[in-house]
Amino acid sequence: MLKVMPEKILAALAEPTRLGAMRILWGGGEHCVCELMAHLDASQSRMSRHMATLKAAGLIVDRRDRQWVRYRLNPDLPADIHALLAAIMAVGARKNEEKSERSAA
Numbered sequence: 001m002l003k004v005m006p007e008k009i010l011a012a013l014a015e016p017t018r019l020g021a022m023r024i025l026w027g028g029g030e031h032c033v034c035e036l037m038a039h040l041d042a043s044q045s046r047m048s049r050h051m052a053t054l055k056a057a058g059l060i061v062d063r064r065d066r067q068w069v070r071y072r073l074n075p076d077l078p079a080d081i082h083a084l085l086a087a088i089m090a091v092g093a094r095k096n097e098e099k100s101e102r103s104a105a
Contacts, residue, residue: 005057005058006081006084008056008058009057009058009059009081011057012053012056012057012059017040017042017047017050018050018053018054019088020039021036021040021047021050021051021071022054022060022085022088022089023089024040025060025071025072026085026089028072028073029072030063030070030072031070031072032065032068032070032071033048033068033071034068048069051069054071055071058074058077059073059077059085060073060074061073061074061075
């Protein structure tokens with residue numbers, strides 16, 4: 001069984017680029033580094049370091065596809081860790097909605 005520590009997860013998600021990457025991966029599917037770089041305005045080396053941190057925390061898995069590395073949410077996350085991530089993602093979504101409402105007003 002995968003051992004994922006909540007404190008490692010929270011430390012990994014404390015950095016905005018890594019949190020942004022997790023928001024993208026939370027939506028499902030696989031994403032290559034080039035997609036993440038474009039969405040998060042990060043260099044390849046910086047993005048790779050961030051993804052290594054998320055992988056070390058047990059949040060994501062990767063697979064090599066020729067010259068690309070594709071990332072996705074770890075399908076073996078324990079239920080309590082998945083619930084923790086869901087709560088973090090929900091808070092972020094709510095903040096984005098509030099920001100959009102303020103800018104529309």
